[in-house]
Amino acid sequence: METTQADPVIAEVRAMRDGIAARADYDVAAIFQRIREMQEGSGREYVEYPARRIVEGSDETLAV
Numbered sequence: 001m002e003t004t005q006a007d008p009v010i011a012e013v014r015a016m017r018d019g020i021a022a023r024a025d026y027d028v029a030a031i032f033q034r035i036r037e038m039q040e041g042s043g044r045e046y047v048e049y050p051a052r053r054i055v056e057g058s059d060e061t062l063a064v
Contacts, residue, residue, distance in 0.1 A: 024030035039046055 020034060021031055024034055
């Protein structure tokens with residue numbers, strides 16, 4: 001099997017992700033809370049989409 005060379009950008013993203021998770025003790029709820037706090041503090045405008053509902057008994061699993 002051929003090994004691939006490590007991509008420094010991917011390594012940096014993974015290190016950042018692991019750092020955020022470590023500061024939250026790898027608690028998913030705490031990670032999301034921290035991300036929301038970071039978004040609110042950024043001053044940027046974020047778009048939120050409504051949840052899509054599951055449609056039972058149809059060929060389509062998700063309603064748009």
